[in-house]
Amino acid sequence: MRIIILSAFSLFFVITLFGQTQFRSGIFLHHSTGLCIWGPNGSSTDIPQEMASYNFTNSYTDSNAVTLNEEWWAPSDNEWSTQHDFFKDPSPITGIDFYTPNNKIIVIKSCFPSSSITSIGQASDTLNPTDKTIYNYKWHWRNIVNVMKVHPSNFFVIWTNAPLEINSTNLSEAGFSDIFCKWAKDTLAQGLDSEFGAFPSNVYVFDFFHKITDAMGVELPQYASGPGDSHPNAVATELVAPQFVQEVFNASIYYETIYSQIVEPSTQNLNFKVYPNFSSDYIIIKLQSLSNKNNATLYNSQGNIILSQKIINYNTQISIANLASGVYYLKLSNEKMVEVRKVIKK
Known part of the structure; x- marks a missing residue:
């Protein structure tokens, strides 16, 4: 058989005649809460509109423009245990590597039932991964981010919990969710978690939880769809959608420089x-x-x-x-x- 090299692949996308590797397009994997923020949600703006505004303000056109597609994921529930299984799944059909080849940016989140945290928890909780304890959630996140770390040719965004409104939670659960989300943004993402260590530069924590909660970790009533319905309403979309676009793409575009100057040269021998x-x-x-x-x-x-x-x-x-x-x-x-x-x- 005559062998012809059809294509050559490097571990990472190399700098081409068109400039450094870009992280400006990808996919947002979500359930109903994410869809509310994506919009349209009866609000004056939404994520697609904010991306268009971001491109206009920064004069980004053609391949320089930022863009995301959205997809309903997972087919069943969307808990941190679900995400943990998804990221640890080695299959390129049923695991995260189904998305990594064709999406430079991958945004994930869980749904508001994740805020029903029952306790601080302990090490034995990991024997029951679906138990909603702070210990389990930290374990889930450390494992998820570890998988993200070994995909430096992708930029990942992970949301903190979607909060619950007062009729759907209690102050104990809300307080535990507040503690966990503060740890995610202020400890883990800052490289201060003693168990995880340095936080990877290709991961950004979007602290959705604290954008729409009060000091006790309860979703503020002006952002909930109604009593007993924790889905974010139009007011929440108007608040969060602009911040989401600014934070995500500012971080991903900043990573372009890190990738081309530090990550890519250090791994070209692979x-x-x-x-x-x-x-x-x-x-x-x-x-x-x-x-x-x-x-x-x-x-x-x-x-x-x-x-x-x-x-x-x-x-x-x-x-x-x-x-x-x-x-x-x-x-x-x-x-x-x-x-x-x-x-x-x-």
């Missing part, structure tokens, strides 16, 4: 190639440098693992001769990065 990506019998992985933790995993279109092996040579040939024709996904990972490539079996 470049790799996969070829051919349209084959009937085998594919070859070519590495620029070796690590004893380089792993290759091939998934089918249902997210099932077909094969997995360590990559210990600069050139590794993987047979796909016995596989059925179709689309597969090759995931290459080590302690510093994760990348996914599509492979088509003839």
Whole structure:
């Protein structure tokens, strides 16, 4: 078989003739609370309008313009335990790597039931990941952000909790949610959490919770849809949508400089190639440098693992001769990065 290199992929997008790598487009994964803020929500503005205004104010056009798409996620509930499972899922079909190849910016959040925190909690809580304790929530976030950290070619935004209005919570739950969200923004995101340590530069914490709560952690009535309904109303959208756009894109555009000057040069020795990506019998992985933790995993279109092996040579040939024709996904990972490539079996 004659091998033709169809495309070469580096770990990160390199600086091109058009300038440094940009982090200006992506996806917002949400449920109903996020959709209210996205709008339209009966308000005078919404996130799409604010993005248009941001582009106009900064004279951003064409490829320089900022943009987000929105998507309802997850299909079931949207708790921090759900997000934890999603980020730890290694499959490029059912895990976060379904989104990383095509979205430079990925925004995630949970829904307001996350604010029903029952207690401070303890280490044994992790045996029951759905228990809503501060201990579990910190554990979820540390794990989620750790996965974000090994995707430096993406910029992540994670919202703090969506709060509950007074008829849907009590002062104990609201207080615990306030404590957790303050920890997320003022301790974890500042690199002051003794267990996690330095906070990655490709992650931004958007403190939604404290934008619409009182000092006790209860959603202010002027921002709730009504008694017993904690969904943010039009007034909340008018408050939060402009702040969301300003904070997210100011942070992601700032990361462009960090990425091009610090992140990208420090990791260029991890470049790799996969070829051919349209084959009937085998594919070859070519590495620029070796690590004893380089792993290759091939998934089918249902997210099932077909094969997995360590990559210990600069050139590794993987047979796909016995596989059925179709689309597969090759995931290459080590302690510093994760990348996914599509492979088509003839």
